[in-house]
Amino acid sequence: MISILYLIPISIGLGLCGLLGFFWSVKSRQYDNLESDAMRVLNAKDRPMSDVECQAIRDPTNRV
Amino acid sequence: MTSQSLTYSLDGVNCAGCISKIETQIGKLQGVILARGNASAHRIRLVWDPVHQNADTLADHIRAMGYGALPFHAGDTAPTAPSLLPQLGLAGFAMMNIMAISFAVWAGLATDMGPNSMQFMHWISAALATPVVLYSGAVFYAPALKALRYGHMTMDTPIAIAILITYAASIFETLRGTHHVYFDAVTALVFFLLIGRVIERALKRRSGDAAENLRNLMQIDAHREMPDGTRETLPADQLRAGDIVIVETGERVPADGTLLSDHAQVDESAISGETIPRDVICAQAITAGAIVFAGPARLSVTYVGEDAQIGKIAQMITDAAAHKGAIQKHADQFARSYIPLVLGGGALGFLIWYGLLGSSFADALMIAVAVLVVTCPCAAGLATPAVSARAVNLLMAAGVVVKSSDALERLGDIDVIIADKTGTLSTPLPSLRTCNPDTRLSAARLGAGSAHPLAKMLCEGLDIAPQTGLTEVPGQGILAYDGARLGSASFVGADVIVDHPALWYRATDGHLHCFAFTEEPRPNLPTFLRALKDQKLPLTLLSGDSSASVAAFAGTHGITTWHAGASPHDKLSLLQDELESGTKPLMFGDGINDAPALKAAYASVSFASATQVAQAAADIVLTKPDPELLTRALATARDAQHLIKQNLWFSAVYNLVTVPLALAGVLNPLLAAVLMSSSSIAVLANGLRLRSPQ
Numbered sequence: 240m241i242s243i244l245y246l247i248p249i250s251i252g253l254g255l256c257g258l259l260g261f262f263w264s265v266k267s268r269q270y271d272n273l274e275s276d277a278m279r280v281l282n283a284k285d286r287p288m289s290d291v292e293c294q295a296i297r298d299p300t301n302r303v
Numbered sequence: 304m305t306s307q308s309l310t311y312s313l314d315g316v317n318c319a320g321c322i323s324k325i326e327t328q329i330g331k332l333q334g335v336i337l338a339r340g341n342a343s344a345h346r347i348r349l350v351w352d353p354v355h356q357n358a359d360t361l362a363d364h365i366r367a368m369g370y371g372a373l374p375f376h377a378g379d380t381a382p383t384a385p386s387l388l389p390q391l392g393l394a395g396f397a398m399m400n401i402m403a404i405s406f407a408v409w410a411g412l413a414t415d416m417g418p419n420s421m422q423f424m425h426w427i428s429a430a431l432a433t434p435v436v437l438y439s440g441a442v443f444y445a446p447a448l449k450a451l452r453y454g455h456m457t458m459d460t461p462i463a464i465a466i467l468i469t470y471a472a473s474i475f476e477t478l479r480g481t482h483h484v485y486f487d488a489v490t491a492l493v494f495f496l497l498i499g500r501v502i503e504r505a506l507k508r509r510s511g512d513a514a515e516n517l518r519n520l521m522q523i524d525a526h527r528e529m530p531d532g533t534r535e536t537l538p539a540d541q542l543r544a545g546d547i548v549i550v551e552t553g554e555r556v557p558a559d560g561t562l563l564s565d566h567a568q569v570d571e572s573a574i575s576g577e578t579i580p581r582d583v584i585c586a587q588a589i590t591a592g593a594i595v596f597a598g599p600a601r602l603s604v605t606y607v608g609e610d611a612q613i614g615k616i617a618q619m620i621t622d623a624a625a626h627k628g629a630i631q632k633h634a635d636q637f638a639r640s641y642i643p644l645v646l647g648g649g650a651l652g653f654l655i656w657y658g659l660l661g662s663s664f665a666d667a668l669m670i671a672v673a674v675l676v677v678t679c680p681c682a683a684g685l686a687t688p689a690v691s692a693r694a695v696n697l698l699m700a701a702g703v704v705v706k707s708s709d710a711l712e713r714l715g716d717i718d719v720i721i722a723d724k725t726g727t728l729s730t731p732l733p734s735l736r737t738c739n740p741d742t743r744l745s746a747a748r749l750g751a752g753s754a755h756p757l758a759k760m761l762c763e764g765l766d767i768a769p770q771t772g773l774t775e776v777p778g779q780g781i782l783a784y785d786g787a788r789l790g791s792a793s794f795v796g797a798d799v800i801v802d803h804p805a806l807w808y809r810a811t812d813g814h815l816h817c818f819a820f821t822e823e824p825r826p827n828l829p830t831f832l833r834a835l836k837d838q839k840l841p842l843t844l845l846s847g848d849s850s851a852s853v854a855a856f857a858g859t860h861g862i863t864t865w866h867a868g869a870s871p872h873d874k875l876s877l878l879q880d881e882l883e884s885g886t887k888p889l890m891f892g893d894g895i896n897d898a899p900a901l902k903a904a905y906a907s908v909s910f911a912s913a914t915q916v917a918q919a920a921a922d923i924v925l926t927k928p929d930p931e932l933l934t935r936a937l938a939t940a941r942d943a944q945h946l947i948k949q950n951l952w953f954s955a956v957y958n959l960v961t962v963p964l965a966l967a968g969v970l971n972p973l974l975a976a977v978l979m980s981s982s983s984i985a986v987l988a989n990g991l992r993l994r995s996p997q
Contacts, residue, residue: 243420243423244423247404247427248427250400251427251431255396258392258393258396261388261392262392265388265389265392266389270386270388271341272341272342272344274322274342275323275326275339275341275342278320278322279323279326281323282323282326282327284330291336292336292337295306295308295337296337296339298350301308301337301348301350302339302348
């Protein structure tokens with residue numbers, strides 16, 4: 240029975256990692272535009288993004 | 304390399320597919336660095352290299368694909384409420400973990416779990432529940448406290464009390480080492496209540512975006528003509544009534560105004576959905592947001608910004624979206640009368656069990672908490688808003704602006720429809736048959752200032768300014784100072800009946816002349832009339848026109864009841880008679896002469912292209928002059944009402960069953976929370992059964 244003393248906290252700790260991931264995804268506004276993001280993946284360009292494009296995507300003012 | 308960027312609000316975008324198409328096409332253009340759209344906000348953000356593109360060429364590219372695009376300036380609208388997803392996520396995480404632990408505890412009660420293990424489980428649950436109560440629960444405490452400061456109680460009050468009492472009692476019991484611990488109930492309560500809040504905020508944000516896009520139509524530059532003849536450019540919101548502005552061909556009209564130039568053609572599709580450009584002649588009104596098709600137009604500003612027609616529609620949408628009107632009133636009234644009962648019930652439960660039946664303080668407290676939680680007025684409180692919020696949103700998407708949710712309720716109740724003819728069931732501009740050009744010219748001098756469709760058509764294409772000293776008698780005609788009259792047959796004293804729309808003119812010398820018009824029905828009129836027959840709603844035609852032209856129109860379209868020659872006062876008294884006889888009439892009209900009847904009717908409907916007075920008087924405004932939209936609105940309102948009744952019955956039965964159980968001590972707080980949440984979800988889910996009006 241002593242095993243639950245550390246197994247339960249470990250399981251909760253793992254769950255907490257998931258929760259932190261969720262907080263991060265909300266904070267980085269991944270739930271703001273669910274419809275368009277889902278479509279965009281289908282039409283992505285078949286080449287790596289240039290630095291300018293990466294910069295533009297990361298700029299928070301470019302979110303709608 | 305410096306890049307430029309701009310957000311555009313898009314028009315004509317219906318789904319994520321449209322946005323994706325624009326993103327792909329624009330993204331392929333040379334020099335475009337980023338094209339990111341938002342399908343629910345109907346906006347796109349573009350970043351480009353100024354060497355290859357500029358803001359105008361990009362907007363033209365979007366327009367070439369068949370969508371409207373306007374630079375979007377974030378206005379000074381209310382800041383959007385922050386997302387509640389983190390609070391919801393935390394509550395969900397804690398709830399599931401505590402549930403898992405609770406199952407172990409319940410199994411342990413039946414088997415041989417030692418008191419130390421049990422205590423360990425309880426402390427872990429307490430550790431998980433504490434952040435939920437402090438962080439996620441704060442969503443409910445803040446409004447409850449704020450209301451309390453003003454001496455009010457809201458729906459949040461019993462929720463906050465139940466959360467805090469259950470949590471405090473559970474901590475107390477954990478310290479004492481008993482098993483009356485309800486951390487699972489607290490977290491489940493917070494989690495399920497937050498789900499409702501998250502959905503509500505998402506709906507609100509969506510409709511707020513729509514209103515902001517509409518307001519964006521007004522935020523453009525205007526060219527003001529100064530008294531010395533020079534022009535200056537300034538933002539449209541700095542215009543004042545009485546300013547003179549010049550709008551070049553292809554530019555957007557910055558404010559409501561009356562045309563000073565002789566003639567202009569405007570595209571009002573952004574406002575009314577009418578794609579055919581409208582001819583405007585001197586002294587007629589032009590609404591903000593219209594695009595000048597053939598110009599330039601020189602106009603005198605009448606209304607600016609929020610007061611302009613388009614600003615009012617935007618305001619209506621905001622109001623409808625926030626469900627200010629009746630939903631809030633209903634909820635608050637309900638809270639004021641119901642919540643003291645809930646708190647009283649809880650206190651009663653505690654007193655009976657602790658004082659009379661002699662149970663322990665802890666047991667009596669848990670019974671009180673169970674009563675508080677189980678009667679948590681969510682189901683009854685959500686019964687109406689869950690359905691009307693969805694109905695208002697569905698209708699808004701279909702182009703029907705419902706000004707308040709009690710308008711929606713009333714719309715579902717109506718049993719007879721009374722409709723104006725000209726401009727409502729028929730197009731506002733019938734065509735003028737051939738006539739004597741000289742007589743027409745002198746009659747047009749009287750008609751040029753009038754908003755009446757026949758007068759408009761009489762003056763169409765004529766290069767004239769209105770005569771001075773005219774008096775317009777609403778619903779009858781125009782009287783000139785020299786005795787000339789233009790208007791209905793009775794107004795000019797003609798004793799003739801014609802079977803077509805006609806405008807009568809009596810010259811100063813007493814000579815009578817009749818201008819004949821051919822009337823066009825609204826495109827979807829037959830569908831609308833058929834739908835009314837299917838819904839068993841009788842239609843009465845109520846027109847200010849002569850009985851011959853009303854009879855002809857009624858005959859062509861199979862309308863059996865009609866009244867002709869009705870003055871604004873006649874229309875009003877007919878509506879009042881209907882109301883007195885116990886029927887619930889819906890008035891459907893567009894003119895200034897319909898406004899009193901619209902105001903009096905049980906429910907009333909007008910168009911976005913109707914006169915502003917009519918719009919202000921009506922409960923519901925159709926964004927397109929299409930009577931078929933009303934059929935859809937009626938069907939949706941009836942469905943909504945049916946669902947609301949179901950919900951109210953359900954919550955009444957739910958409370959009748961559960962409150963005695965809770966008072967009898969059968970329910971513990973956990974079971975109460977599960978019952979309460981499932982009743983709320985049942986009510987919300989029932990609201991979602993409402994289908995889009997197709």
